Amino acid sequence: MSTASVVQQNRDYTLTSWSAQGSWNPIVFDHAEGVYLWDSEGKRYIDWSAQLVNVNIGHSHPHVVKAIQDQVAKLTYVQPSHATEVRGRLGEMIAEVTPGDLTKTFFTLGGADAIENAMKIARLYTGKDKILTRYKSYHGGTFAAATAGGDPRRLGIEPGVPWIVRLPDPYAYRSPIYSGRTQEEGDLIVAELIEEIVLQEGPKQCAAILLEGYSGSSGIMQPSAVFWSRIQEIVNRYDMVLIVDEVMSGWGRTGEWFGIEHYADVKPDILVTAKGLTSGYVPLGATVVTDKIAAFFNDHVLQGGLTYSAHTLACAAAIANIEVYRSENLIERSRELGKVLRRGLMDLAEKHPVIGDVRGTGLHQVIELVKNRTTREPLSPFNAPFTEPMQKINKTFKEHGLSTLVRWNYVFSTPPLIITEEQIQEGLAILDAALEQADPYYQG
Numbered sequence: 001m002s003t004a005s006v007v008q009q010n011r012d013y014t015l016t017s018w019s020a021q022g023s024w025n026p027i028v029f030d031h032a033e034g035v036y037l038w039d040s041e042g043k044r045y046i047d048w049s050a051q052l053v054n055v056n057i058g059h060s061h062p063h064v065v066k067a068i069q070d071q072v073a074k075l076t077y078v079q080p081s082h083a084t085e086v087r088g089r090l091g092e093m094i095a096e097v098t099p100g101d102l103t104k105t106f107f108t109l110g111g112a113d114a115i116e117n118a119m120k121i122a123r124l125y126t127g128k129d130k131i132l133t134r135y136k137s138y139h140g141g142t143f144a145a146a147t148a149g150g151d152p153r154r155l156g157i158e159p160g161v162p163w164i165v166r167l168p169d170p171y172a173y174r175s176p177i178y179s180g181r182t183q184e185e186g187d188l189i190v191a192e193l194i195e196e197i198v199l200q201e202g203p204k205q206c207a208a209i210l211l212e213g214y215s216g217s218s219g220i221m222q223p224s225a226v227f228w229s230r231i232q233e234i235v236n237r238y239d240m241v242l243i244v245d246e247v248m249s250g251w252g253r254t255g256e257w258f259g260i261e262h263y264a265d266v267k268p269d270i271l272v273t274a275k276g277l278t279s280g281y282v283p284l285g286a287t288v289v290t291d292k293i294a295a296f297f298n299d300h301v302l303q304g305g306l307t308y309s310a311h312t313l314a315c316a317a318a319i320a321n322i323e324v325y326r327s328e329n330l331i332e333r334s335r336e337l338g339k340v341l342r343r344g345l346m347d348l349a350e351k352h353p354v355i356g357d358v359r360g361t362g363l364h365q366v367i368e369l370v371k372n373r374t375t376r377e378p379l380s381p382f383n384a385p386f387t388e389p390m391q392k393i394n395k396t397f398k399e400h401g402l403s404t405l406v407r408w409n410y411v412f413s414t415p416p417l418i419i420t421e422e423q424i425q426e427g428l429a430i431l432d433a434a435l436e437q438a439d440p441y442y443q444g
């Protein structure tokens with residue numbers, strides 16, 4: 001089948017996400033290995049975003065491929081009230097690698113439904129209604145999860161569910177709260193505002209604060225440790241639970257098993273994860289709770305279920321993934337190669353004044369592009385179509401064979417954790433060529 005026919009058939013018979021369908025003009029991918037993808041014409045692309053920041057162990061890893069093949073030949077599916085060896089084994093492995101007292105997992109199909117179940121569990125457990133979340137956050141595309149994320153992806157379904165309350169962001173680069181203040185000073189003020197919001201909303205109505213363990217697709221705006229310590233205090237003081245979303249920031253992405261581990265004082269009551277749990281080989285999500293919350297459900301019904309909860313293929317894929325994270329030291333690797341990536345991005349920032357800010361850690365970084373470093377005017381406006389320079393950047397990526405996430409004026413660098421130093425330099429060279437296209441638009 002010709003490439004054009006494949007595109008046509010996809011357009012004729014399928015719908016795509018987050019887009020007006022008429023503008024969908026996809027690349028047809030044929031196969032992938034490691035950090036590379038090949039399109040149907042044989043052109044190679046470096047996967048600079050690990051797709052949707054999920055293919056952490058890289059494409060076609062033989063250990064995971066074999067685990068899935070072995071499992072499919074043995075037992076493909078049983079309904080979720082039955083037990084299987086892979087389900088129990090995976091639950092135990094998740095308890096081993098997650099922080100604090102997190103011990104029991106409810107399995108879902110991906111991030112959004114794991115968030116839905118986390119919110120449901122928090123509401124059932126506390127007997128309270130409201131869930132507090134950040135504006136600059138994303139928690140999934142289903143109805144309540146989309147309301148929870150303050151990111152503009154919620155706008156199509158507004159007003160959404162009525163029990164979400166949104167919180168200000170620790171966005172040091174742009175929030176006026178930080179003007180003339182250090183990151184820590186600004187973070188403390190944002191945390192004070194959050195406590196004030198809890199008081200205004202009524203602590204007896206507030207069930208949980210839900211935050212990404214390490215900020216992701218909204219632009220990697222991450223606070224300092226003082227913010228998280230204050231959030232933990234607020235949660236404790238008002239008998240709320242802390243739900244930490246590690247869908248994107250889990251599994252070594254930031255150089256720790258989970259992003260929240262950058263903050264020693266924080267103890268999630270519920271941790272939600274997906275993406276790197278299976279690196280996308282089979283869909284799987286997980287809502288992990290503490291002993292205390294799990295004990296509550298010993299004599300209260302856990303009101304929830306999914307036909308494909310704890311699917312055996314997904315469990316087998318996740319076990320094999322965790323084995324790869326361990327045997328290939330991918331968590332440490334992300335931490336170390338993150339330093340190489342950061343150095344490279346800082347070098348690019350010296351050369352290209354359009355880079356206004358570089359944020360993130362490990363293999364989880366973003367550059368924010370501006371027209372002017374003093375005014376910080378974005379090179380492409382928030383929540384609006386790409387301006388000409390961003391279109392040129394995207395075109396250069398495609399021409400030079402680099403696939404990554406670009407949103408508004410952000411360009412993400414979140415490659416698979418198996419990337420080598422040489423491959424990082426290869427990606428950075430393409431970023432350099434793309435930024436050259438944007439340089440003439442700088443108004444310094």
Ligand SMILES: Cc1ncc(COP(=O)(O)O)c(C=O)c1O
Binds near residue numbers: 246247275
């Ligand atoms: C932080 C975060 N939470 C939740 C989700 C939703 O996950 P899924 O797309 O698997 O439903 C995402 C997806 O990007 C995410 O980044």
